[in-house]
Amino acid sequence: QQPVQSPQAVILREGEDAVINCSSSKALYSVHWYRQKHGEAPVFLMILLKGGEQKGHEKISASFNEKKQQSSLYLTASQLSYSGTYFCGTERTGGGNKLTFGTGTQLKVEL
């Protein structure tokens, strides 16, 4: 079953913050975050493992709440280059590296 992402779309002004949520109904082993720009391939951002710590990547960080099977991606002081569609990919416990991707969140950063 596909994880649910919210919001579906968001428009920011440069410098603003955003949070993207990913929720699954299944017990998860890990959550992966990817960003895809129009016409390009998804690019790996970070992975959060069960029992692991919150991750950070420059001004992009993420958390994983194992009990709620939820993950959130935090984008701070957004830049124009952050525009794209963000996907979470969830791996179930015992899933063997098999990811199920969420519906995606379209993010647009404007001047």
Place this chain on the structure above:
Amino acid sequence: DARVTQTPRHKVTEMGQEVTMRCQPILGHNTVFWYRQTMMQGLELLAYFRNRAPLDDSGMPKDRFSAEMPDATLATLKIQPSEPRDSAVYFCASGWPNTDTQYFGPGTRLTVL
């Protein structure tokens, strides 16, 4: 700069024709995934391999799709016969042993008329 490569990048074909897409994973990666992306369904896993052995192809229509890894440097996805509903972008991704990170290729945009 190691990258996953895919050929062709674009393919336009007529319904009923055979389509073969190729993927060269990053050297040393032992896990290869095939995904299909459409506006309606998003990113769907079709099949994946580890050490060239198919682990899961439950996402693939068995009657017309087939995936193989003839050797460690080549993965193929074949559709025969193709149908208009197969129009999509097909991505290949590969990963290192014992890690979860997947690196995506540029994709093959398939249009079936």
